[in-house]
Amino acid sequence: MITKEDFKEVCERSLKLIEEAGIQLTSEEKQKITSADFGLDQIKKEGVQIITLFDTNRMAAKILVLLPYQTEPEHWHPPVGDDPGKEEVIRGVWGDLTFYVPGEDTLEKGFLVEGKEAYYTMRNEVVIGPGDQLILPPGTKHWFQAGARGAVMYSFSTKVTDLLDQFTDPGVVRDTVIEGY
Amino acid sequence: MITKEDFKEVCERSLKLIEEAGIQLTSEEKQKITSADFGLDQIKKEGVQIITLFDTNRMAAKILVLLPYQTEPEHWHPPVGDDPGKEEVIRGVWGDLTFYVPGEDTLEKGFLVEGKEAYYTMRNEVVIGPGDQLILPPGTKHWFQAGARGAVMYSFSTKVTDLLDQFTDPGVVRDTVIEGY
Numbered sequence: 001m002i003t004k005e006d007f008k009e010v011c012e013r014s015l016k017l018i019e020e021a022g023i024q025l026t027s028e029e030k031q032k033i034t035s036a037d038f039g040l041d042q043i044k045k046e047g048v049q050i051i052t053l054f055d056t057n058r059m060a061a062k063i064l065v066l067l068p069y070q071t072e073p074e075h076w077h078p079p080v081g082d083d084p085g086k087e088e089v090i091r092g093v094w095g096d097l098t099f100y101v102p103g104e105d106t107l108e109k110g111f112l113v114e115g116k117e118a119y120y121t122m123r124n125e126v127v128i129g130p131g132d133q134l135i136l137p138p139g140t141k142h143w144f145q146a147g148a149r150g151a152v153m154y155s156f157s158t159k160v161t162d163l164l165d166q167f168t169d170p171g172v173v174r175d176t177v178i179e180g181y
Numbered sequence: 182m183i184t185k186e187d188f189k190e191v192c193e194r195s196l197k198l199i200e201e202a203g204i205q206l207t208s209e210e211k212q213k214i215t216s217a218d219f220g221l222d223q224i225k226k227e228g229v230q231i232i233t234l235f236d237t238n239r240m241a242a243k244i245l246v247l248l249p250y251q252t253e254p255e256h257w258h259p260p261v262g263d264d265p266g267k268e269e270v271i272r273g274v275w276g277d278l279t280f281y282v283p284g285e286d287t288l289e290k291g292f293l294v295e296g297k298e299a300y301y302t303m304r305n306e307v308v309i310g311p312g313d314q315l316i317l318p319p320g321t322k323h324w325f326q327a328g329a330r331g332a333v334m335y336s337f338s339t340k341v342t343d344l345l346d347q348f349t350d351p352g353v354v355r356d357t358v359i360e361g362y
Contacts, residue, residue, distance in 0.1 A: 022203035024311035054270050054314055058339050059240050089235050130205035133235055158239050
């Protein structure tokens, strides 16, 4: 659960980073910002802020924002019926961003979330600067983290099936609950 | 055919507009810019500049640039085999941009390309400002045009099959030929 105060704070700070990144949003889009704590109850450590730009039956685009040192937990996009699973392309826009994907352990800039080391198993570090892109085929385990400035990125994908994503941490509940809602 | 001089000029001017729009590109992406004249031999009137950001077997993202008063000819994305045809989402970023799609004739800001009136049959005008989006389902006839400042937009789509696009103007040759190449 996220408290109303934390939800408001992380969303407002994220909108400022999006502005800093030079991305123009409509006022309707700004209203649509949300935060996901994955049921882990420490939004400023494990979580992400999201604005869905569009979401059709075939594809989607989102803006993802990490606040300074915030980490999105390790997960992957499984097959869904006839679909091989969501394919995702990340495009860095602004800030300090590292992704962790399959491959040799090169973790250097980032850190494992304290007490959750077992749930961050991918250790191949990819630094994503402005304009850098990372293609994540279906099934690719990944997590990502912001450095000191936070980070703003685009996520482009085939059809969104977020509630079916699978997480390494068994404590994850994908649907966000905000206090009092 | 585009002359080498025109190709260089329209690409360089387009890169300046992308910079003006606040989009960060890698140096590799800047090198990849291209211009399409659709074989109509008047690139500054009918044509578009394109940077493909990514292009997988399932989806693609491009930056499209129109120079001042440049027009992309009317076309649509037909079914391809088992695929219902390319779905495209346009997101306005910068400049003066109008799209023309099926619906009543509301053409007011834009103009029909001189001598080509018969090949611009869609007259329902949609003004696309920064952050405005337009979803084009497969088969939707559309053309678009920049005003005085030119225009920069994203095009997100399902799998790209550009060489199969169909155009109202029978004079169109989709593959671009640059003088001397």
